[in-house]
Amino acid sequence: TEVLYMKTIAILGSTGSIGTQTLDIVRNNEDLEVCALSAASNVTLLEEQIREFHPKLAIVYNEEAAGILKSRIADTATVVKTGMEGLLELAAMPESDILVTAIVGMIGIRPTITAIEVGKDIALANKETLVTAGHLIMPLAKEKGVQILPVDSEHSAIFQCLHGESQNRISRLLITASGGPFQGKKTEELEGMTAADALKHPTWSMGKKITIDSSTLVNKGLEVLEAHWLFDVDLDQIEVVVQPQSIIHSMVEFEDGAVMAQLGTPDMRLPIQYALYYPDRRPLPGDRLDFTKLAGITIDKPDMETFRGLKLAIEAGKTGGSMPTVFNAANEEAVAAFLADKIRFLDIYRIIEESMKRHKVIAHPDLDQILETERETREYIRSAFV
Numbered sequence: 230t231e232v233l234y235m236k237t238i239a240i241l242g243s244t245g246s247i248g249t250q251t252l253d254i255v256r257n258n259e260d261l262e263v264c265a266l267s268a269a270s271n272v273t274l275l276e277e278q279i280r281e282f283h284p285k286l287a288i289v290y291n292e293e294a295a296g297i298l299k300s301r302i303a304d305t306a307t308v309v310k311t312g313m314e315g316l317l318e319l320a321a322m323p324e325s326d327i328l329v330t331a332i333v334g335m336i337g338i339r340p341t342i343t344a345i346e347v348g349k350d351i352a353l354a355n356k357e358t359l360v361t362a363g364h365l366i367m368p369l370a371k372e373k374g375v376q377i378l379p380v381d382s383e384h385s386a387i388f389q390c391l392h393g394e395s396q397n398r399i400s401r402l403l404i405t406a407s408g409g410p411f412q413g414k415k416t417e418e419l420e421g422m423t424a425a426d427a428l429k430h431p432t433w434s435m436g437k438k439i440t441i442d443s444s445t446l447v448n449k450g451l452e453v454l455e456a457h458w459l460f461d462v463d464l465d466q467i468e469v470v471v472q473p474q475s476i477i478h479s480m481v482e483f484e485d486g487a488v489m490a491q492l493g494t495p496d497m498r499l500p501i502q503y504a505l506y507y508p509d510r511r512p513l514p515g516d517r518l519d520f521t522k523l524a525g526i527t528i529d530k531p532d533m534e535t536f537r538g539l540k541l542a543i544e545a546g547k548t549g550g551s552m553p554t555v556f557n558a559a560n561e562e563a564v565a566a567f568l569a570d571k572i573r574f575l576d577i578y579r580i581i582e583e584s585m586k587r588h589k590v591i592a593h594p595d596l597d598q599i600l601e602t603e604r605e606t607r608e609y610i611r612s613a614f615v
């Protein structure tokens with residue numbers, strides 16, 4: 230069939246779990262093309278991606294790694310750049326229709342804001358950006374007429390459930406959680422858990438940072454705050470339910486009592502593809518749900534006393550202002566230390582809690598104040614804990 234309209238995408242973080250699955254979607258659809266790819270430092274995979282997708286621009290954040298890539302792909306037409314400046318150039322590229330934010334961490338804030346300022350739609354996986362800067366991003370997107378299309382599976386599920394609904398009739402959002410690898414464990418058992426234990430997620434295969442976040446329930450906490458910004462729903466109207474099979478991806482209850490849910494096998498390519506083609510659906514090969522073979526779908530309450538990540542996130546969200554930035558930055562710093570075996574599992578909670586306790590909240594932080602709060606929080610943790 231003839232391709233009438235090409236959609237051109239730029240990817241922040243193309244070598245990660247979401248980034249590579251986004252490229253899978255591009256590979257399978259001839260009306261998608263890529264104008265820019267980027268990574269922190271994985272030049273081997275980036276080189277392969279460049280040779281397959283022929284982007285105009287490639288950004289490697291690490292300067293030394295960028296130099297290596299530049300010499301390796303000297304025979305191609307792809308231009309290599311580096312640093313935050315490079316990420317901002319990628320975000321604003323005139324060729325792109327949509328920016329996929331598959332980068333991990335609040336480093337995504339500036340590129341995301343830059344892309345919105347020049348009118349790019351955003352396929353948003355990078356939840357840390359919305360958690361810390363949602364109060365700047367959502368109004369800006371509205372002002373610029375830009376769509377923020379959720380890639381996170383729970384938010385995509387809610388977004389799909391809201392299709393064709395008037396949003397002012399939501400009574401509750403029910404965000405499902407797998408519970409992570411430590412579901413059912415008690416505090417004493419968590420004390421000795423290592424990064425290797427936490428990296429064995431039962432149902433989703435994801436990047437390291439989000440896998441640790443799943444094991445602490447910080448990920449669910451980030452997702453509650455993400456949902457608050459994406460769907461303009463009060464925190465009190467958002468509930469988390471544990472659904473270990475990861476079949477119900479999330480639900481919306483309306484004011485008349487109706488509940489809509491989106492179900493499927495756990496496959497991130499569906500929400501990625503939905504965001505890229507919204508409001509259209511496209512075929513997607515893969516396993517289908519066989520209800521007759523399901524042992525059952527169980528729903529439980531999350532254990533927020535043991536897995537304090539969710540509770541701390543909600544507390545940060547209710548305080549608002551700069552507090553979600555402290556929550557998120559402390560978690561990023563703590564998870565990096567945990568992955569490097571420098572702290573123990575339960576220290577992640579202690580570090581987040583101590584960081585939040587000492588922070589003097591800025592009620593309406595601008596971008597500089599968010600980045601300054603991040604810097605201060607990381608510095609405090611490095612001097613006090615690591």
Ligand code: NAD
Pocket residue numbers: 241242243244245246247248267268269270271289290316330331332333334336354355356357380381382433434435436437438439497
């Ligand atoms: P990942 O660690 O697998 O990949 C992260 C990507 O970001 C890599 O390409 C890495 O090179 C790049 N990156 C990191 N720092 C960078 C920097 N300074 N400059 C340029 N690139 C940089 O992570 P992931 O699991 O794909 O997650 C990405 C985001 O999507 C996270 O915010 C995560 O919470 C969210 N998310 C992921 C999943 C999933 O299934 N993996 C699901 C929902 C949401």
Ligand code: MG
Pocket residue numbers: 381382383452
């Ligand atoms: Mg999710």
